[in-house]
Amino acid sequence: MTASSPSVAVPASTLASALPSWQGRAVRSGIFEDVGDWWTRASVEGIAPIIAVPTTAGTGSEVGRASVITNSQTHTKKVIFHPKFLPAVTICDPELTVGMPKIITAGTGMDAFAHCLEAYSSPFYHPMSAGIALEGLRLVKEYLPRAYKDGTDIEARAHMMSAAAMGAVAFQKGLGAIHSLSHPVGAIYNTHHGMTNAVVMPPVLRFNRPAIEGKIGLAAAYLGISGGFDGFYDYVLKLREELGVPDKLSALGVGTDRIDEMAAMAIVDPTAGGNPVELTLDAAKRLFHDCI
Ligand SMILES: [Fe+2]
Numbered sequence: 001m002t003a004s005s006p007s008v009a010v011p012a013s014t015l016a017s018a019l020p021s022w023q024g025r026a027v028r029s030g031i032f033e034d035v036g037d038w039w040t041r042a043s044v045e046g047i048a049p050i051i052a053v054p055t056t057a058g059t060g061s062e063v064g065r066a067s068v069i070t071n072s073q074t075h076t077k078k079v080i081f082h083p084k085f086l087p088a089v090t091i092c093d094p095e096l097t098v099g100m101p102k103i104i105t106a107g108t109g110m111d112a113f114a115h116c117l118e119a120y121s122s123p124f125y126h127p128m129s130a131g132i133a134l135e136g137l138r139l140v141k142e143y144l145p146r147a148y149k150d151g152t153d154i155e156a157r158a159h160m161m162s163a164a165a166m167g168a169v170a171f172q173k174g175l176g177a178i179h180s181l182s183h184p185v186g187a188i189y190n191t192h193h194g195m196t197n198a199v200v201m202p203p204v205l206r207f208n209r210p211a212i213e214g215k216i217g218l219a220a221a222y223l224g225i226s227g228g229f230d231g232f233y234d235y236v237l238k239l240r241e242e243l244g245v246p247d248k249l250s251a252l253g254v255g256t257d258r259i260d261e262m263a264a265m266a267i268v269d270p271t272a273g274g275n276p277v278e279l280t281l282d283a284a285k286r287l288f289h290d291c292i
Contacts, residue, residue: 032078032080032082033078033079033080034066034078034079034080034081034270039080039081039082039083042082044084047082047084047085049087049088049089050085050086050087050088051087051088051089051090051091052087052089052090052091053090053091053093053096054090054092054096054097054161054164055096055097055100056097056100056104056108056164057094057097057100057105057108057109057112057147057157057160057161057163057164058107058108058109058110058111058112058164058167058194059108059111059112059164059168059193059194060112060115060164060165060166060167060168060169060171061168062087062090062092062164062165062168063086063087063090063165063168063169064085064086064168065081065082065083065084065085065086066079066080066081066085067079067080067081067085068080070187075187075188076187076265077183077186077187079270090165092161092162092165094154094157094158094160094161095154095157097147097157097160097161098151098152098154098157099151100151102148102151102244103192103195103244104192105144105147105148105151106144106148106194106195106198106243106244106245107192107193107194107195107198108164108194109140109144109147109148109160109163109194109243110144110194110195110197110198110201110240110243110245111164111167111193111194111197112136112140112144112160112163112164112166112167112194113136113137113140113144113163113167113198113239114167114178114179114182114194114197114198114201115133115136115167115168115170115171115175116132116133116134116136116137116140116163116166116167116170117133117137117178117201118171118174118175118176118178118179118271118274118275119132119133119167119170119171119172119173119174119175120133120134120137120170120173120215120219121176121208121211121212121215121216121276122173122174122175122176122274122275122276123174123211123274123276124173124174124274126172126173126174129169129170129171129172129173130170130173132166132169132170133166133167133170133171133173134219134222135166136162136163136166136167136170137219137222137223138222138223139159139160139162139163139166140160140163141223141235141239142159143155143156143159143160143163144156144160144163144239144243145239145242145243147160148242148243173274174271174273174274175271175274176204176208176271176272176274176275176276176279177200177204177207177208177266177271177272177275177277177279177284177287178197178200178201178204179197179269179271180266180267180269180271180272180275180279180284181196181200181204181262181266181284181287181288181291182196182197182200183265183266183269183271184261184262184265184266184269185200185249185252185254185262187265188258188261188262189252189253189254191249191252191253191254192252195245195252196249196252198240198243198245199240199245199246199247199248199249199251199252199291200249200287200291201236201240202233202236202237202240203287203290203291204287205232205233205236206233206290207277207283207287208275208276208277209229210277211276211277212229212276213228213229216228216229216232217229217232219232220232220235223235248291248292249288249291249292250292254292255292256288256289256292259285259288259289259292260285262284262288263281263284263285263288264281264284266279266284266288267279267280267281267284
C-alpha cells in the first residue's frame, strides 16, 4: 500500500533515464503506475539518492516510497512507486514549517490525522503500525490546535512533523474511504487533499462505525476522550471547527453533478481495499451525497 497524497516530485533524472519521453508527457506516467511489478520497469541506475526536506507536516512523503502525479488531461492521479524513492536522508526541521499559512497547517495536519485514523482502522494485521497510528493521533490532538493558533510554537510544529512521518509509516497497514473519496475530488476539483480528507471524515466514520466501534473506543480511551465512539466522533467535529474546516465539500467548490464519476473512481482507488466496510459503488455515491 503506497497511496497517499505525497507532494513529492519524482526526480526528473529518475524517469527521464528510464523513458526519455517522460518529461512533459504526464499521460505516459501510467507505465510506471503502482500496479503489480510495474515498478521494475524503471532503470535503477537512473534513480539518484533522494534527500527529503519537508516544509509541511502532513503527507509524510519524506518516509515514503511513492509519488503521486496528476494527469491534468484526464484529471486522474497516478501513484508511482519505487523502493528507491525512499529518501536516503530525511531532514525534519520544524523551523521550516513555521511560515506555513493557517489553512495549510490545518489541511496538512488533518492529512496526518487521516493517515493515522485510517491506518488504525484498517482491518489488516499490523500491530506495530496500529501502535504508531495511535500515538500519531495523540500528537495531532495535542499539538495541531497549538500549531494552528500560533505558527511560531516550535514545540507544536516539531511534534506535528513527527506525527506526519508517523502517519505515513503507519499507513503501510492500509488507508480507507476517506482517501478513496478524497482522491477523485482532488483530481477533478483540485481541492486541498488534507482539507478534503477533513471534510469527508465524519460521514466515513459513520459509514465505518459497525466495523470500528470497538477499536475507536480503545483509541478514544488512549486519547483521553470519554464516550467511546460517540465521544471520538464529537471530538473530530470539534477539531474540524477549531481548524476552520468546512462542513461540506460544496464549500470547497464541489458540486453534485459528477458524483457518479467520482464514485466510480473512488471504488477503484488503491486505498478502497483498506476500508473496514466494503466501499461499493452505491455506498460511495451515498457518501458523496452526504459529504457535498
Ligand atoms: Fe493523505
